[in-house]
Amino acid sequence: xxxxxxxxxxxxxxxxxxxxxxxxxxxxxxxxxxxxxxxxxxxxxxxxxxxxxxxxxxxxxxxxxxxxxxxxxxxxxxxxxxxxxxxxxxxxxxxxxxxxxxxxxxxxxxxxxxxxxxxxxxxxxxxxxxxxxxxxxxxxxxxxxxxxxxxxxxxxxxxxxxxxxxxxxxxxxxxxxxxxxxxxxxxxxxxxxxxxxxxxxxxxxxxxxxxxxxxxxxxxxxxxxxxxxxxxxxxxxxxxxxxxxxxxxxxxxxxxxxxxxxxxxxxxxxxxxxxxxxxxxxxxxxxxxxxxxxx
Amino acid sequence: xxxxxxxxxxxxxxxxxxxxxxxxxxxxxxxxxxxxxxxxxxxxxxxxxxxxxxxxxxxxxxxxxxxxxxxxxxxxxxxxxxxxxxxxxxxxxxxxxxxxxxxxxxxxxxxxxxxxxxxxxxxxxxxxxxxxxxxxxxxxxxxxxxxxxxxxxxxxxxxxxxxxxxxxxxxxxxxxxxxxxxxxxxxxxxxxxxxxxxxxxxxxxxxxxxxxxxxxxxxxxxxxxxxxxxxxxxxxxxxxxxxxxxxxxxxxxxxxxxxxxxxxxxxxxxxxxxxxxxxxxxxxxxxxxxxxxxx
Numbered sequence: 180x181x182x183x184x185x186x187x188x189x190x191x192x193x194x195x196x197x198x199x200x201x202x203x204x205x206x207x208x209x210x211x212x213x214x215x216x217x218x219x220x221x222x223x224x225x226x227x228x229x230x231x232x233x234x235x236x237x238x239x240x241x242x243x244x245x246x247x248x249x250x251x252x253x254x255x256x257x258x259x260x261x262x263x264x265x266x267x268x269x270x271x272x273x274x275x276x277x278x279x280x281x282x283x284x285x286x287x288x289x290x291x292x293x294x295x296x297x298x299x300x301x302x303x304x305x306x307x308x309x310x311x312x313x314x315x316x317x318x319x320x321x322x323x324x325x326x327x328x329x330x331x332x333x334x335x336x337x338x339x340x341x342x343x344x345x346x347x348x349x350x351x352x353x354x355x356x357x358x359x360x361x362x363x364x365x366x367x368x369x370x371x372x373x374x375x376x377x378x379x380x381x382x383x384x385x386x387x388x389x390x391x392x393x394x395x396x397x398x399x400x401x402x403x404x405x406x407x408x409x410x411x412x413x414x415x416x417x418x419x420x421x422x423x424x425x426x427x428x429x430x431x432x433x434x435x436x437x438x439x440x441x442x443x444x445x446x447x448x449x450x451x452x453x454x455x456x457x458x459x460x461x462x463x464x465x466x467x468x469x470x471x472x473x474x
Numbered sequence: 475x476x477x478x479x480x481x482x483x484x485x486x487x488x489x490x491x492x493x494x495x496x497x498x499x500x501x502x503x504x505x506x507x508x509x510x511x512x513x514x515x516x517x518x519x520x521x522x523x524x525x526x527x528x529x530x531x532x533x534x535x536x537x538x539x540x541x542x543x544x545x546x547x548x549x550x551x552x553x554x555x556x557x558x559x560x561x562x563x564x565x566x567x568x569x570x571x572x573x574x575x576x577x578x579x580x581x582x583x584x585x586x587x588x589x590x591x592x593x594x595x596x597x598x599x600x601x602x603x604x605x606x607x608x609x610x611x612x613x614x615x616x617x618x619x620x621x622x623x624x625x626x627x628x629x630x631x632x633x634x635x636x637x638x639x640x641x642x643x644x645x646x647x648x649x650x651x652x653x654x655x656x657x658x659x660x661x662x663x664x665x666x667x668x669x670x671x672x673x674x675x676x677x678x679x680x681x682x683x684x685x686x687x688x689x690x691x692x693x694x695x696x697x698x699x700x701x702x703x704x705x706x707x708x709x710x711x712x713x714x715x716x717x718x719x720x721x722x723x724x725x726x727x728x729x730x731x732x733x734x735x736x737x738x739x740x741x742x743x744x745x746x747x748x749x750x751x752x753x754x755x756x757x758x759x760x761x762x763x764x765x766x767x768x769x
Contacts, residue, residue: 210630210654212637217625264591269583288564289636292587293629296559299591300624303598307616314609321602321616329595330512334588335505341584342507359505 187461188468191234192227198248199230199255202305216286216294217301221259223277228397228469229254229368235461236372236386239452249309250320250371256302257328257364263295265337271423278414299328312375320371327367336360345424350431357398365394381454388451389462396444397469399437402427404474406434413474445470482756483763486529487522493543494525494550497600511581511589512596516554518572523692523764524549524663530756531667531681534747544604545615545666551597552623552659558590560632566718573709594623607670615666622662631655640719645726652693660689676749683746684757691739692764694732697722699769701729708769740765 203221205214230251237247266273266281267288274284283291306324307317326332336359343356369390373383404413405420406429420427428437448466452459498516500509525546532542561568561576562583569579578586601619602612621627631654638651664685668678699708700715701724715722723732743761747754 210625210633213625213630213633260591264587267587269587290633292559292562292564293633293636294625295591296555296594296623297625297629299594300620300627300629303616304620304624307613307620314613317613318602318609321598325595325599325602328591329599330505330508330589330592332595334592334595335508338505338508338585338588341588 188231188235188464191231194244195227195230195234195248195251195255199252202252202256202301212286213290213294213297216282216290217298219285220263220276220282220294221256221298223279225255225259225277226472226474227255229258229364231465232365232390232393233368233372235465236369236390237375239386239455239458239462240372240376240382242372242375243311246309246311246375247372249305249311250368253302253306253324254364254368254371256298256305257324257333260295260298260302261328261333261337263291263298267291270337270341271419273415273419275410275415306371316374319374323367323370323374327363332359332363332367333361336363340425343426346426348426353426353428353431357395361398362391362394365390365397382458385451385454389448389466392444392448392451393466393469396441396448396466399428399441399444400470400472402429403434403437403441404472405429408473441470483526483530483759486526486756489539490522490525490529490543490546490550494547497547497551497596507581508585508589508592511577511585512593514580515558515571515577515589516551516593518574520550520554520572521767521769522550524553524659526760527660527685527688528663528667530760531664531685532670534681534750534753534757535667535671535677537667537670538606541604541606541670542667544600544606545663548597548601548619549659549663549666551593551600552619552628555590555593555597556623556628556632558586558593562586565632565636566714568710568714570705570710601666611669614669618662618665618669622658627654627658627662628656631658635720638721641721643721648721648723648726652690656693657686657689660685660692680746680749684743684761687739687743687746688761688764691736691743691761694723694736694739695765695767697724698729698732698736699767700724703768736765 199221203218205211233247233251233254234244237244262276263282265271266276267283274281279285282294303321303324306320309317328334336356339356340360343352366387369386373386376383402420405417405427408417410417416422428440432440445466449463452462494516498513500506528542528546528549529539532539557571558577560566561571562578569576574580577589598616598619601615604612623629631651634651635655638647661682664681668681671678697715700712700722703712705712723735727735740761744758747757
């Protein structure tokens with residue numbers, strides 16, 4: 180990995196954190212506790228994988244960074260709300276997240292449900308309030324976002340996950356579940372960025388293929404880390420998939436084949452962007468980070 | 475109440491139910507159970523108060539009905555998702571809703587959380603997919619909807635409600651709570667309809683005042699019914715506010731003064747629309763229905 184481009188990645192993370200703080204700024208005295216709960220989760224040192232993808236896609240397509248802040252924030256907010264609800268006792272029942280008690284532990288279940296709900300609303304609010312884009316562009320973006328997180332997207336995938344726990348499913352069903360639960364939001368992030376351009380082009384097609392590959396690799400790497408890492412490094416309980424009797428790529432493929440698969444997808448991602456050598460460094464380093472990350 | 479206009483109200487309810495069925499039509503085989511859970515709540519014979527307000531506002535402003543179907547559906551979807559989450563054990567812990575087991579009882583808590591989440595996404599999706607309106611109009615509508623249901627709106631109000639249970643609050647705090655929890659969504663419905671017109675006018679100002687009055691009256695009537703009605707008529711446990719030690723208008727004002735207040739607000743609502751005698755019948759009957767309803 181080129182260290183210059185690694186610092187480029189962290190440059191984008193900093194740009195995002197700065198913008199995200201303005202999004203989460205409290206402008207009202209009415210509901211301090213709910214705002215506090217929202218910030219507890221949203222400003223908790225996440226990896227910001229989805230915002231990074233947004234910024235890097237914009238860079239690859241020569242779209243000014245100021246046009247995509249709102250997309251990055253909206254997609255991260257959806258991710259944050261889904262984490263809060265996924266951690267609830269009725270869902271994955273995870274008490275820890277990023278090394279801290281989950282929101283429902285730090286506050287209570289009622290606040291966690293409401294904070295998640297409010298964060299989802301905020302995602303749509305931020306997306307549509309982007310002053311840099313035309314209404315017709317934002318309209319399409321809102322459709323992408325809504326479709327990716329509803330019953331035919333993330334929420335649907337999460338239900339498949341809940342229902343398949345303790346059951347034998349096929350590898351095909353596992354892939355469908357993850358495409359809904361994780362993949363659709365990644366693709367929606369890219370679609371929102373690409374939609375800023377008036378016409379489709381080869382770079383856009385390449386970016387879509389890249390995103391499909393890395394989002395799949397990202398998910399498999401998650402499963403691998405659950406087996407190989409420790410709770411301290413992960414900031415949440417390791418081996419929780421095994422404990423919860425979850426279907427994962429590791430249980431299907433075995434850990435070695437799972438690693439081979441992430442490597443294959445990593446190479447596939449790099450291959451799709453290789454025709455643009457002057458533009459590909461940051462996307463390459465991002466893919467590298469995703470499949471070699473330790474938490 | 476004029477029986478012709480009463481049947482006009484039910485005409486609009488039927489129009490809505492017909493449209494709502496198309497919104498909730500299943501176009502995918504992926505996630506049947508989640509879709510089933512969504513329909514369990516959304517197609518459960520609700521009063522459709524918010525959609526009715528949307529249609530009647532459109533009629534009052536001479537806006538064709540086909541332009542507001544999506545607004546009516548979006549606002550009802552937000553209401554439906556909030557009911558599902560409000561009923562959860564960590565929130566109001568209500569086992570019955572409209573005479574049937576609440577969603578988390580009929581299915582389970584995990585499905586209820588996810589169904590609520592997916593319904594919120596669907597609300598934004600439907601609103602933005604309205605083929606009858608321009609993107610700039612829909613952009614503003616999305617802002618109204620998001621602001622009315624997030625942490626500075628409905629979700630914030632629900633948290634105030636949760637936090638004030640078992641506590642002494644002031645009447646002013648009770649009013650703030652209900653404005654957030656119920657009032658903002660009513661006002662947002664009206665704002666979305668009014669935003670279809672290019673310019674503001676006196677009818678729009680009147681409609682806003684009307685809506686503020688009836689949404690407040692609607693809430694007080696809810697509190698009165700909780701005291702005076704039976705579980706059978708309500709389709710949910712009566713006296714639940716007393717059981718849950720909730721602050722209500724009845725506990726603050728006493729039941730007689732609460733009734734006087736709904737009557738005062740009812741008259742105020744009628745007064746605001748009285749300058750348009752040829753247009754006011756349906757709105758009058760709607761206000762009448764809201765404050766004289768038995769469930």
